[in-house]
Amino acid sequence: MIEAVGLTKRYGDKTAVYNLSFQVRPGAVTGFLGPNGSGKSTTMRMILGLDNPTAGAVTIGGYPYRKLPNAPRQVGALLDAKAVHGGRSARNHLLSLAQLSGIPARRVDEVLGVVGLQEVAKKRSKGFSLGMGQRLGIAAALLGDPQVLLFDEPVNGLDPEGILWVRNLMKALAAEGRTVFVSSHLMSEMALTADHLIVIGRGQLLADMSVRDFISANSADFARVRTPDTEPQLREKLGSALAEAGGHVLPEQDGALRVTGLALPRISDVAHEAGVRLWELSPHQASLEEAYMRMTQGAVDYRSTADQKAGLQQPLPPGAQPPMPVPGQGQPGWYAPPPPQQGGQPFAMPAPGAAPAGPYDGAQAGGHGAPGGPSAGAPNPYAQPASQAPQAPQGQAPAPAAAVPPPAPQQAPVAAPADLTKPEDPR
Amino acid sequence: MSTQQPPMPQAPAAPDWQAAPGGAYPGYTSPIPVVRTHLGHALASEWTKIKSVRSTMWTLGVFVVLVLGIGMMAAALVKAHSGSESLSGQTPLQLGFFGLLLGSMCIITLGVLTTASEYGTGMVRTTMTACPSRLRVLTAKAIVFFVVAFVVALAASGFVAMVQTSMLDGVGGAKTPSGGDWLKATLGISLYIALLGLFSLLIGSIIRHSAGAITIMIGAVLAPLVIALFMATQSLNKVREWLLEYSIPSQMSVFYDNSLSSSGPTGWDPLWIMLGLAAAAFAGACALLQQRDV
Numbered sequence: 001m002i003e004a005v006g007l008t009k010r011y012g013d014k015t016a017v018y019n020l021s022f023q024v025r026p027g028a029v030t031g032f033l034g035p036n037g038s039g040k041s042t043t044m045r046m047i048l049g050l051d052n053p054t055a056g057a058v059t060i061g062g063y064p065y066r067k068l069p070n071a072p073r074q075v076g077a078l079l080d081a082k083a084v085h086g087g088r089s090a091r092n093h094l095l096s097l098a099q100l101s102g103i104p105a106r107r108v109d110e111v112l113g114v115v116g117l118q119e120v121a122k123k124r125s126k127g128f129s130l131g132m133g134q135r136l137g138i139a140a141a142l143l144g145d146p147q148v149l150l151f152d153e154p155v156n157g158l159d160p161e162g163i164l165w166v167r168n169l170m171k172a173l174a175a176e177g178r179t180v181f182v183s184s185h186l187m188s189e190m191a192l193t194a195d196h197l198i199v200i201g202r203g204q205l206l207a208d209m210s211v212r213d214f215i216s217a218n219s220a221d222f223a224r225v226r227t228p229d230t231e232p233q234l235r236e237k238l239g240s241a242l243a244e245a246g247g248h249v250l251p252e253q254d255g256a257l258r259v260t261g262l263a264l265p266r267i268s269d270v271a272h273e274a275g276v277r278l279w280e281l282s283p284h285q286a287s288l289e290e291a292y293m294r295m296t297q298g299a300v301d302y303r304s305t306a307d308q309k310a311g312l313q314q315p316l317p318p319g320a321q322p323p324m325p326v327p328g329q330g331q332p333g334w335y336a337p338p339p340p341q342q343g344g345q346p347f348a349m350p351a352p353g354a355a356p357a358g359p360y361d362g363a364q365a366g367g368h369g370a371p372g373g374p375s376a377g378a379p380n381p382y383a384q385p386a387s388q389a390p391q392a393p394q395g396q397a398p399a400p401a402a403a404v405p406p407p408a409p410q411q412a413p414v415a416a417p418a419d420l421t422k423p424e425d426p427r
Numbered sequence: 428m429s430t431q432q433p434p435m436p437q438a439p440a441a442p443d444w445q446a447a448p449g450g451a452y453p454g455y456t457s458p459i460p461v462v463r464t465h466l467g468h469a470l471a472s473e474w475t476k477i478k479s480v481r482s483t484m485w486t487l488g489v490f491v492v493l494v495l496g497i498g499m500m501a502a503a504l505v506k507a508h509s510g511s512e513s514l515s516g517q518t519p520l521q522l523g524f525f526g527l528l529l530g531s532m533c534i535i536t537l538g539v540l541t542t543a544s545e546y547g548t549g550m551v552r553t554t555m556t557a558c559p560s561r562l563r564v565l566t567a568k569a570i571v572f573f574v575v576a577f578v579v580a581l582a583a584s585g586f587v588a589m590v591q592t593s594m595l596d597g598v599g600g601a602k603t604p605s606g607g608d609w610l611k612a613t614l615g616i617s618l619y620i621a622l623l624g625l626f627s628l629l630i631g632s633i634i635r636h637s638a639g640a641i642t643i644m645i646g647a648v649l650a651p652l653v654i655a656l657f658m659a660t661q662s663l664n665k666v667r668e669w670l671l672e673y674s675i676p677s678q679m680s681v682f683y684d685n686s687l688s689s690s691g692p693t694g695w696d697p698l699w700i701m702l703g704l705a706a707a708a709f710a711g712a713c714a715l716l717q718q719r720d721v
Contacts, residue, residue, distance in 0.1 A: 001454075026454035048556050051720040066559040073461045077556050083549035085480060092479035100472035100557045102462035140553060145457035177454035 001026055001179055002047060002148065006056030009042050009203075016042040017203040019056070024181045024198070026147070029174045031194030031211070032183035033292060035300045039203035040183045041079070044152050047181075048077055060148055072101035076141035077150040081133040081157075086126030090117055090136050093125060097140055111139040130157025138166070148179040155189055167193050187289035199292070201299025211288065218291035223264055225271070226256040226280035234276045241274040242267065256280065469558060469567035477571055482540050487575075490533035491583050497526035498587035502594045514599035519591040520612040521683040523584060528676055530583070531620050534576050535644045538627030541572050543637040551721055561716045565632060569709065572628050577621035585613045608684070615695060616682045622701040623648075623675065629708035633715055648675045673700070 002024035009017040017039040024030045034040050045051040047058050049065030060068060060075055068074055084093050094108045112121050115135040120128070125136060134157050141149055151170075155163045170193050174180045184190050190197070190211075197214050199207040207214055225242075227235045239249045239257060247262035247270075259267055264283060271278050477483050501522040505514070542565075545551035558564050588609070595601050604612070627644045634640040655670035671677060672691025681697050692700065 045552075045720070048552075049559050050552055050555055052718070068559065070461055070464055071559045072557045073457065073459075075556075079552055079556070080549055083552045085476075085544060085548045085550045087480040087482065088476070089479065092475060096472045096475040096479070097553065097557045099475055100464070100468055100554070102464045102468050103459065107459060140557075145459050147455040147457070179454065 001062075002058065002060050002181060004043070004047070004056065004058040007043065007046060007053050007058055008055040009039070009046060009051060010054045015203055017046070017053075017200075020200065020203070020205055021056075022198050022205060022208050024179055025196070026179040027174060027177050028195040029170045029180045029182060029193050030196045030198060031190040032181060032198050032200075033185075033187075033190065033296075034183075034200040034206075035296050035302070037301045038201050038296075038299065040200065041152055042203075043200070044077070044079060044150055044181075044183065047150060048075070048079070050079075070101060072097070072144040072146070073103075074144075074146050075148045075150065076144050076146040077152075078134075078137040078141040078154055079150075079152050081130070081137035084125050084133070084136065087124055089122050090125050090128075090139075091121040093136070094139060094143060097143055101144055103144055107143060107145075111142050114142060115139040131159055131162055134158055135162070138169075147177070149173055149181065151180070151182045153184055154182060155184065155186060163189065187287070187292055191288040199295060201296050202301065206295055206299065215286060215288055215291045218286075218295045221286060222258050222260045222284050223262070223267055224252070224256050224280060224282045224284055225259055225267060225278060227276055228279055229255060237274055238271055238276040241270050241276070245270045258284075464558070466563055466567060469563045470571060472558075473564075473567040473571040477541065477575060480544075482544070483537060483575075486533040486537040486540070487579050490530040490579065493530040493533065494523070494526035494580075494583040495587050495590075497529060498523050499590055499594075501525055502591040506594055506598050509599035512600050514595070514601035517601060517685075518604040518608055518612075518683075519595035519598075519601050520588050520604050520608055521685050522591050522595075523587050523612060523616075524680055524683050524685070526587060527580075527584060527616055527620060528679060530580075531623055531648070531675075531679070532645060534580065534620050534624035535627040535648070536641055537576070538572060538624035539631035539637055539640040539644060541568055541628050541631065543631035543635060543640050546635040547637050555721045561721075562713055565709075565712060565716055569625055569628060573621050573625050576624040577617055580617035580620045581613060584617050588612050611682045611684075611695070615698060616679065619679060619682065619698055619701055622698070622705050626701065626705045626708050629705065629712040632712040633708070652676055 004023075005021050007017055007020040008015070020039075020043060032040055032043075042051060043058075046053050047060065047065065049071075057064065063069075065071055065075065088096075091108060091112065094111065095105060097103075098105060098108050109118070109121075112118050115138050117132065117135055117139065120132065125133065128136065134154065138151070138154060141151065154170075155166050158166060167189065170180050170182060174195070182190075182194065194211055196210050197207060198205070199214070207218070209217070225238065227238055235251075235255070235257065239251070242249050242257070242259055242262060245262060245266065247267070248260045250258040250260075252258055262270070264281060268278070268281060271281075502519065505522060545554060554564055555561060592604065596603075627640065630644055631637070631640040634643065651670040651674035655667045655674065658667040658670070668688065668690070672688055678692060678697035678700065681692050681694070
């Protein structure tokens with residue numbers, strides 16, 4: 001049981017973690033998600049008593065980590081797989097940790113077997129690959145057979161077999177009644193492993209809910225409708241008919257329509273009434289990755305831009321067309337699905353007292369996730385002018401409508417949803 | 428969101444979590460017996476650490492080679508070139524000084540590496556997670572390092588002193604060292620060098636950067652003496668004298684009764700000075716370790 005209350009950490013004038021409160025319960029794998037630099041590792045370090053919180057507190061089983069009696073027997077952690085002295089052999093590294101917490105030396109050979117490093121136990125860890133280092137770190141976490149386990153990016157660098165092993169290990173550990181707290185960037189991995197999710201962005205809590213709730217609350221399942229490419233007027237006709245029927249329609253770049261707010265049979269009926277033939281009518285279920293992307297799109301600190309090579313390229317010969325940009329490079333609007341309701345909050349979180357709009361809308365004072373918190377009246381340190389986020393990428397990246405010669409005149413509205421769906425790196 | 432909730436899971440939340448297979452709160456209990464840890468565990472751990480890295484073997488090996496090699500070379504040179512009165516009033520033990528002065532650099536390096544290398548590699552996070560009592564870790568490191576450095580220095584200085592006295596027995600009118608001379612040239616200098624190493628270890632813990640701490644320590648050992656050599660101005664005479672008398676090489680030479688001046692520390696004084704320095708550094712390192720983020 002890990003409990004954080006109002007956890008805040010500042011490094012100088014940079015706030016790494018702001019007023020974070022959550023609980024991690026035993027018997028389940030709790031995923032800890034957030035973009036790079038969102039404060040995941042800082043939070044983990046504060047849980048382990050390595051960093052002192054600027055404000056707030058975090059306890060494990062009711063004690064701050066540094067006050068825990070025989071802490072390594074209650075909490076095991078993998079923070080950084082490379083946090084070993086490279087000149088020491090794997091076995092000696094684990095032996096020194098075992099001795100430090102009064103664990104019998106034969107346990108060292110046991111965990112070396114568990115992580116599959118017996119062969120290289122006598123080798124210096126300097127020569128270990130990323131995956132081997134990761135296994136060594138997991139071995140150190142398992143050494144004390146603790147009831148609380150923290151893993152920071154445990155599958156980094158592991159081979160598929162190792163990833164499967166870690167996934168099963170996490171589940172097995174949780175099934176034994178232990179508290180397992182895992183941070184990861186691999187959404188597909190989290191979807192398979194975690195039961196519960198804690199999502200932070202820019203150091204603040206964005207969500208604390210089960211995986212199923214998270215996906216359903218943060219993604220709109222939509223229908224993809226495709227009309228015959230040969231008759232573009234049919235598409236416009238269907239679009240207006242669907243809008244009249246109460247659906248939200250967004251054109252996609254390849255000419256399809258993305259429809260939300262209408263059930264599939266209803267879409268078919270509307271199309272039939274309008275006399276429009278359909279080439280595709282497919283349900284689209286959002287994944288955890290999409291739900292995560294939408295939730296964190298306003299909280300991403302490090303965002304890629306298109307590689308323009310400005311001023312470095314030969315001027316194009318007259319009449320030549322610039323190449324199509326590869327999707328995903330700072331190109332707005334191709335990935336993220338539309339928000340659940342247009343112009344509304346960028347993500348939903350059915351928690352009591354949640355702020356009515358997203359924390360990054362700027363108009364809101366007081367940190368999201370901090371109702372009644374210490375700074376309820378103070379300005380949000382992360383508040384931004386509302387227009388900043390959507391505008392920035394447009395300034396850097398060529399707007400698709402301008403840079404790409406539209407293949408069809410109907411393509412023009414594609415640029416419109418750029419304000420609603422911000423650019424996102426698909427990985 | 429959970430600020431309003433007390434630490435224990437409330438009834439509405441509990442069934443949700445206990446539904447997980449085997450997930451009955453308070454959860455898992457390890458079959459491995461839990462023992463109450465103390466300094467002894469930390470000492471065992473630090474001993475494993477210090478003996479399982481190559482830098483220990485390298486620095487101590489170079490130390491022994493320097494002390495024995497330079498000590499014996501000096502003795503052989505003196506024996507080959509000495510006249511009948513060239514060593515009158517001196518003891519052969521004095522020739523051990525050169526080797527130990529150079530060798531102390533190795534002990535300084537090892538001392539700094541014992542703490543600072545953990546920061547360099549990130550190992551310190553693992554250590555402090557395994558033992559949240561940071562002072563226990565630092566104390567164990569200090570004790571283990573001090574004992575290792577002292578034993579090695581005592582063995583090396585004792586051996587070289589015996590070789591030198593046997594080589595130069597009666598050569599050039601050298602005087603036979605008294606029991607006090609012996610004690611100072613072996614036990615005294617070994618304690619002093621081990622304390623100097625301990626001081627470096629604590630500086631390493633304060634600076635948290637190997638190269639930086641080693642540079643600071645070597646500068647602290649050598650710079651005062653070098654600066655004093657070039658301090659020709661009359662008005663700085665007092666400073667110059669103080670630097671000459673209290674620089675670390677001068678303090679070491681006190682153990683061999685061949686100090687640069689007669690007014691500085693005498694007898695076992697340098698040991699108390701270094702003990703005071705190490706104690707102050709220990710207090711500073713402890714205070715910083717407790718409040719800093721690892």
